[in-house]
Amino acid sequence: MTAIQKIGITFFITACVLTIGVLFVNSYKLSDEVIDEAISGETERDQLKNILNPLYGTPYSTSFTFQNAYGERLSAANDEITKKxxxxxxxxxxxxxxxxxxxxxxxxxxxxxxxxxxxxxxxxxxxxxxxxxxxxxxxxxxxxxxxxxxxxxxxxxxxxISESKGFGGERLKSINLALNRHGSTGTLQEYRLPWLLGTIGLGILGALMYILPKSRQLPGIKNNGIFRHPNTNRGWIGIIVGTLLILFYIVLYWYPEHMTGWMILVDPLSLRLNGGIASQWFFYGLLYTLSILVMGIRMMIKYRHSKYHLVRTGSVMFFQTAFAFLIPEILIRLNMPSMDLKNIWPLNYTFFYDYNLQQLTSAGVVGTSMLIWGILLIVIGVPLLTYLYGKRWYCSWVCGCGGLAETLGDPYRQLSDKSVKAWKIERWMIHSVLVFAILMTAGVVYTYFSGSSTLLGINTYSLRSVYGFLIGAAFAGVVGVGFYPFMGNRVWCRFGCPLAAYLGIVQRFKSRFRITTNGGQCISCGNCSTYCEMGIDVRWYAQRGQNIVRSSCVGCGVCSSVCPRGVLNLENRDENGRFGTPELTGLEPASLPEIGKR
Structure with a gap:
């Protein structure tokens, strides 16, 4: 490690510590002014002022003690309202x-x-x-x-009742976030720019100082002890990183009121982009985008010997920055419906929710165009593009989940389980999630048009709440990213993403895409299998000269890039012979397992 890299890693760790420290530098206090700023409804404001008035002026050192204080009073009031x-x-x-x-x-x-x-x-x-x-x-x-x-x-x-008339459910979450957001006071508000530069800015600088010197090394893949390093082989560094990621997603999804310091930190950026103060989702979107951009530079340096990877990485960096972050924020500033235009149902499982349909249909030409665009992507775009290019057109070139996995998660790609058992579990899980998404969406659409909240005796609101909690938050966020250092970088894409399942079905049965192999050149080094983030035992196919047409393959092309003999090649050709021919191996057909079944 060079001196610059050592300084860089020191800067980065310091920035991480300061960023966590931001959550504890402010204090919290209630007043009429705080409630007026936090709560929009006049009736709700008056209710809260009457209930919380005895707490006015009392300072609280943390968001936890602050929330406990007013939470007890809200809970007592909520019981009375529910009873009434x-x-x-x-x-x-x-x-x-x-x-x-x-x-x-x-x-x-x-x-x-x-x-x-x-x-x-x-x-x-x-x-x-x-x-x-x-x-x-x-x-x-x-x-x-x-x-x-x-x-x-x-x-x-x-x-x-507690949500519509009292202080429970999603309404309580909204109140908690609003009161913590506006009740926060301290030096962070006064010195936001220095804090921003000393946390996120210093972190970016430190990461780049660590990454850029790698460009002086010779091009080409280097294993460099990936199965011995404590970060990339489930060691103590990996455990710490994974634990912090899991905790971050738990707070983000279920306790955002405790991350108000981070929202205040990025307020200046939010005000410039969308005209309002930052929410937890703005902070997350900014952090997500910066992670892809910074680690995308690392990806480009690591795979700079391959033009394919340079273009592919540039693509996911562009789509995340423009389509997933900047355009939706600008649309908010223009009072237009905000949407990630590349996020496709069923990955975007809220697309057919009643509130989203109402928002789009009531927004004139722009909203209607977004609705039509989303439906065309589902019905025409996905099958057509997957037929022409395989699922790589989305999973490896466009998708934000895939973009984070390919950049931030690249150091952990070798941790994906290549066993047949994992493959069987993968197939059952991902297709079960797809079925769940279809049933949930059918219930949501039925309720939207019929007005009935039950379908075949099942409450459709409960169904979508369960899906949002289990799949949209717990699986896609907590497990999908938090488990990078434990199970590899494509846990969500392999086992949970319903859009990946949809794309994979098309790719498996009706697509021009395949990875061809030349078994006569394979030396069984295992690089291809080691670096396959989707848990495919690529070497098994290469040794037999079989084309790889697995529905899980995202066409990232890393297996081809790390092969020292040029055995593997990504191709889009006529469907004839897509599953390969045994004659390529020089063996008799009867001596081979059935083509394409592994």
Missing amino acids: YAISDSEIARYLTSAGEEPITYRADMWDAVFEDNEAGDFKRDQFKSYTSWMENKVYATSGDLRNQLSITQNDINSR
């Missing part, structure tokens, strides 16, 4: 009694006689009429059938 507005079993029974003899025709106006004429009664009446509009004039054979449906609706309404 909850729909009881006796009210359901009164409706059924007044409904008359069986069969029963459901009529929403009959709730007028069930609920009292007061604030709570009006709320219950309006909720039931809204939730059961799709049931109007529907005939039920027995009162038991109607009771079952009304009980489902009752549970749906009651479970959301």
